[in-house]
Amino acid sequence: MTAPTAADEPPPALRLPRRRGVELSLLVGALLVAGYGYAEVGLARSGALPRDALRHGAGLALLALLAHLAVRRRAPYADPLLLPIAVLLNGLGLVLIHRLDLETPHTRAASAQLLWSTIGVGLFIAVVVAVRDHRVLQRYAYLCAATALALMVAPVLFPAVNGARIWIRLGGLSFQPAEFAKILFALFFAAYLAANRNALAYTGRRVWRLQLPTGRVLGPIAAIWLLSVGVLVLERDLGTSLLFFGLFVVMLYVATGRTGWIAVGLLLAAVGAAAVGSFEPHVHGRVEDWLHPFASIEAGQGPGQLAQSLFAFAAGGMFGTGLGSGHSVLIGFAAKSDFILATAGEELGLAGLTAVFLLYALLIARGYRTGLALTDPFGRLLAVGLASILALQVFVIAGGVTGLIPLTGMAMPFLAQGGSSVVTNWIIVALLIRVSDRARAPLPAVAAGAPVPVRTESR
């Protein structure tokens, strides 16, 4: 799709298709889907269109339009799929949260989510506009690492919520700093690994298939990573520590090309999971719940959250009950956050759930694709890292609520209620837009009249 078009006109500038029109029409489609979903909820619940349908629809449309204009102006070559998918997922999340709001009077989580989405899109625009070239970010690697560590340690000073010490509460506002930290870590890992990948891959002693780098090279990154995972374990944020671990291993593997890192990573993950799972009571409970989701029913205490979630998915079946017609509110307090996917599964069915998974898959695939298309190691690692964050997060949370793996409290990107989550995911998409613009933009050499370059990739 990035094949150069025949240049009939004398100016040698190679006109790659920018596809901004495609992006705009896909955005309109995404908005229509979200708007239709919103209307559907209203019709199913009260037989009438929701009163604030116009306001919410217009709000989302305005955000999408502003984001699109920012991309059109400052990242004209960016991948045209990224923004529409983000808007569609965000819109679908608003519909699902609004739908669950109706079950619990006096809560207006959807409006709060729309507000956070506005902030998220604002930051998206800020990133797209302010960061002209992603390589600039490479300079701030250590600042990123320091900020991330500080962010992660901060919640220790605040009280635990639902067994996890991962929140910072200031006045009425609360946010999960680990959400922001993951972007900063991806930036730091990408920058550090890009600078030291040769040293990591080729120096040091060789043990079996693993080239052990010298401590001087591996040391700083391993220390920062260990510190962060340690803090997360202390904060009982198992999901995020799993995410950081996976991110670290994948980026190390991609940077060095050493399969051994994957093996070591899996081994360490298994040992760590077994140790934490058996010794840490909070995590141990989650594992037990995963192995025996119906134990509490047999004990006469009624279904637990995971059992309720499985009931919701089962009730959806192939085609779902229809938006607004399910009962996933039975899941309880985390229905709008950790378990939002159960509502999608119940009301949209396996068909709808598959569509949601494929949306994520498409978003992640475009991230990896951007990584393949770039030429600078930092950009490649950054794209891979950001895509991997999304992939791991979707897998861990979706696998958790559908009973595939033990449950860990994390937020489904864009879909789940949660301010920090929505904001971070918009920043992730902004960074992907930024790197994809670089990946797809014509090379400066073309403008200089040089022979049409082959898009080379270092192997």
Add this chain to the structure above:
Amino acid sequence: MTRCIRRAAALALLLLAALLVNAARVQVFQADALNANSANRRTLLARYEQPRGDILVDGDAVTGSRDSGQALRYERTYTEGPLYAPVTGYASQVYGASLVEGAEDPVLSGTSPLLAPLWGGLTRKRQPGGDAVTTIRAGVQRAAFDGLAGRRGAVAAVEPSTGRVLALVSSPSYDPGRLSGTGRAVKDAWSALNADPRQPMLNRAIRQTYPPGSTFKIVTAAAALDAGAVTDADAPTTAPDPYVLPGTSTALPNEASGCANASLAYAVVVSCNSVMAHLGVKVGLAGMLEAVGRFGFNDPRLRIPSAVAKSNFDTRMGPDQLALSSIGQFDTTATPLQMAMVAAAVANGGELRRPYLVERSTDRRGTTVAQPDHHDYGQAMSPATAVRLQQLMVDVVEKGTGTNAAIPGVRVGGKTGTAQNGVGNRGLPYAWFISWAQAPDAGQPAVAVAVVVEDAEANRADISGGGDAAPLAKAVMEAALKG
């Protein structure tokens, strides 16, 4: 690095495949088991998500639905709860549904496949609840209910030519609306109603059996005529007065006079114990069992569509016990509905129609979706016997013990009964009256009625079928004859 990125992407693809396979496992392959889990409240929620269909009497709904705003959204309401409780039963979110509410639940709650058009199974859209049209006639029901006036007892009225149940009253009654919802009040009402010694939730018309007393003599008379134990109803029998129970020294007394060697006709009209006991023994146990079976006794599967308690006539008895059983004592018991069936069989020329309470079920728009197959119960007696018994029952009303049931200008047949009750007859007796009525210009009898009054407050001497039950039966028949 490119190869590694591809592999990382492949890993992500693998994770996606795992998610999809697992989602299909939960949503398709395990769905039925998860949906059927008793801890899954969805079935319950779906059931009460829409208003329940109504139960109709004379075309009017006697039920309704109320949006409670709770999780189990719609609760049942009743326009005249106590009056129709023996018909509708209750539909409770805690205690389930009974009687017509229970029997017609699939239609009323909208789950019946009958309600769904062909594509209903595909769309999985829940159908609105349909209605159950009963055979009850409001005027007849009201007359019976007012007639009992809170006294303990029951009334069952059927249309002899069809088996349609026109009235089903049990007293004292209760308001089933008190049991509709889920809250504390419902649980309290349930305990209170169950603990009430007057047993308001007992449906005495179909679920309680009583010794039928002398009303059972109609059955014995039919058996004697059909079996040939009596060939001429007006000819004297050889029954002595008093009649000594066979194999014992116990003498069976008569309340009436002139019973010695009296004819069957005289015995029915004045209610001679001796003659009927004698005839029952003459017919024999096998013959009596065959006869009572044709009327519906000993049938545990009778449904209208709610289950009707089995009316009993013992299958293994000595001659003395058979003698007592033949006059409706000993272990012989009958539901009021059973005795209404006896009167109906006589009125309908011996042909007994199977009683039924639900005429048809319809969808929300009133289109019939199911019309239960109403058929014969069988020939309870020969037509000739029926004609003979009709005349005897008319004589009871015109010049016997049942004159209180007479309606001027209307052909009314009846039979009184006063059943002894309790060990050694220490309990208060039950007053019975069974009857039927035919308007002068009508080809068919309009109604057959059975009334039982078990009034514990009354003076023992005042309790008699003719005194207590017959006027009530008369009121019910008059209501039935009206249009």
